[in-house]
Amino acid sequence: MRIKWLMAMMALSGMTAQAGQAAEAGTAGSLPGEVKLLIRDGHPIVDGVYVNGHGPYKFLLDTGADVDLIEANLAGAIGMRATFRTELASPAGVIVVPGANGIAVTLDPAKADGQKFLFLGLETLHHRWPDVHGVLGQGFLSRFDYMLDLRGRRLEFGKQDRDGTRARFTMVNGLPAVNTSLGDLVLDSGAERIILFAVKPDIGLGDQFELHTVASSQEIGMVPGKSLNIEGRKIWRGEAVALPRAAEPGIDGLMPLSLFKAIYVCNSEGYVVFE
Numbered sequence: 001m002r003i004k005w006l007m008a009m010m011a012l013s014g015m016t017a018q019a020g021q022a023a024e025a026g027t028a029g030s031l032p033g034e035v036k037l038l039i040r041d042g043h044p045i046v047d048g049v050y051v052n053g054h055g056p057y058k059f060l061l062d063t064g065a066d067v068d069l070i071e072a073n074l075a076g077a078i079g080m081r082a083t084f085r086t087e088l089a090s091p092a093g094v095i096v097v098p099g100a101n102g103i104a105v106t107l108d109p110a111k112a113d114g115q116k117f118l119f120l121g122l123e124t125l126h127h128r129w130p131d132v133h134g135v136l137g138q139g140f141l142s143r144f145d146y147m148l149d150l151r152g153r154r155l156e157f158g159k160q161d162r163d164g165t166r167a168r169f170t171m172v173n174g175l176p177a178v179n180t181s182l183g184d185l186v187l188d189s190g191a192e193r194i195i196l197f198a199v200k201p202d203i204g205l206g207d208q209f210e211l212h213t214v215a216s217s218q219e220i221g222m223v224p225g226k227s228l229n230i231e232g233r234k235i236w237r238g239e240a241v242a243l244p245r246a247a248e249p250g251i252d253g254l255m256p257l258s259l260f261k262a263i264y265v266c267n268s269e270g271y272v273v274f275e
Contacts, residue, residue, distance in 0.1 A: 033109055035155040037061075040129055042258045044150060044189055049136065050106040051117075054078040057133045059107075060125065061148070061155070063265075064188030064254055065137030066174030068105070071126075072119040074133050075100075082119060105140055110157045112143045135190075138174050142267050148189065149262035162264040164275040165233045169265075172250040176265065178272060181229040182240070183252025187263070187272065194236070196253040198246040199223055220244075228255070230274060235259060 038045040044061040051057065051070060070080070082098035099118040105111070116139055125132055147156040169176040169187070177184045182196060201221020221242050228236040236259055243253075257263055264273040 033156060033158060035107060035110075035157075037150070037153040037155055039150060039153055042150075042192060042256075044148065044155070045129070045132060046107055046136070046155065048107060049134070051134075052078065052080065052104050055106075058129075058131055059134045059136045060129075060132055060190065061141070062135045062137050062188070062190040063141060063148075063257065064175060064186050064190045065135050066139065067099075067137055068103075068115055068117045068139045069120055069122065069135040069137070070117050071122050071133045072098075075117070075119045080117070080119070086118070088118065088120075105136070107136070107140075110140075110144055110146075112140055115139055138176070141265070142171075142174075142176075145264075145266045145268050147262060147264040148257065150189075150258060151261050159266070159268070160264055162273040162275065164262075164264070164273040165231050166271055166273050167231050168271050170250075170270075173248060175251070176272070177251055178230065178255070180235075180255065181227060184250060185253045185255035186251055187257060187265070188254040189257045191254040191256040192258070194226070194228065194240040194253065194255060194259075195243055196223065196226070196240050197243050197251065199240075199242040200244055201242040228259070233274075235274070 035046055035048065038047060038058070045058055046061055047058045048056045049059045057074070080100050080103070083100045085096055085098050088095050088097050097118050097120055099116060101114070101116050103115040103117050104113045105115050122134070125135070144157050145159050147160055147162065149155070167178050169178045171177075172184070172186070175186045177186050182194070185194070202223050203221065222239045223242045224239050226238065226240040227234065260274050262275040264275075266272070
């Protein structure tokens with residue numbers, strides 16, 4: 001098995017979020033069927049994840065990860081034992097990691113059995129948020145229809161009728177990709193900027209970035225004058241991150257969900273609504 005994309009989190013070279021400095025916000029309370037979100041540096045985090053009945057733990061919600069992740073030390077402490085090893089691929093490298101099948105996950109009111117978890121040190125994650133112990137990716141999220149409201153700081157599970165820009169998505173190597181004016185982009189709540197694959201950076205811009213993933217990191221650059229349109233709606237225009245290497249067939253880049261007020265993902269019918 002080859003796991004493709006996980007946690008495309010970036011910071012300007014020489015500028016790194018320090019533990020405890022990230023702004024955190026949440027709702028005062030949750031309605032039935034609703035989970036409140038903590039928003040740190042634009043990333044959605046949930047507090048209340050139970051793994052095989054153990055918890056509650058804080059996990060990052062990453063729509064751009066195709067499996068679930070848990071901190072290796074925590075996995076051992078709660079009795080999780082590795083049942084396989086697999087390659088974990090990212091834009092910057094490949095590592096071999098252990099994992100386990102048949103894991104039960106609860107994020108009230110959503111419950112999913114038979115989950116597959118990979119065990120990692122998660123140093124990149126802990127450098128920013130030491131109290132976050134894992135990632136819930138498409139292994140969990142793809143089981144449900146859900147609405148992710150970053151501005152309202154809430155996650156709602158269940159079928160809804162939403163107003164907004166509606167677009168079909170396809171699952172490419174376990175990740176939801178939407179056709180846009182910039183190609184087929186993965187919906188990625190873990191990305192901070194639009195990232196385009198197989199695009200040569202404009203060295204005249206001068207800005208240098210580091211792309212941090214669970215596997216490695218690499219320097220990347222920028223390209224100016226890019227426009228993002230979805231179903232005829234102009235979403236964004238500006239500088240995009242350019243990753244010179246091609247990623248994989250069927251994926252042209254990553255699209256951060258922070259560009260939108262909220263998104264509704266209807267996995268049962270294969271479409272997404274952008275608000």
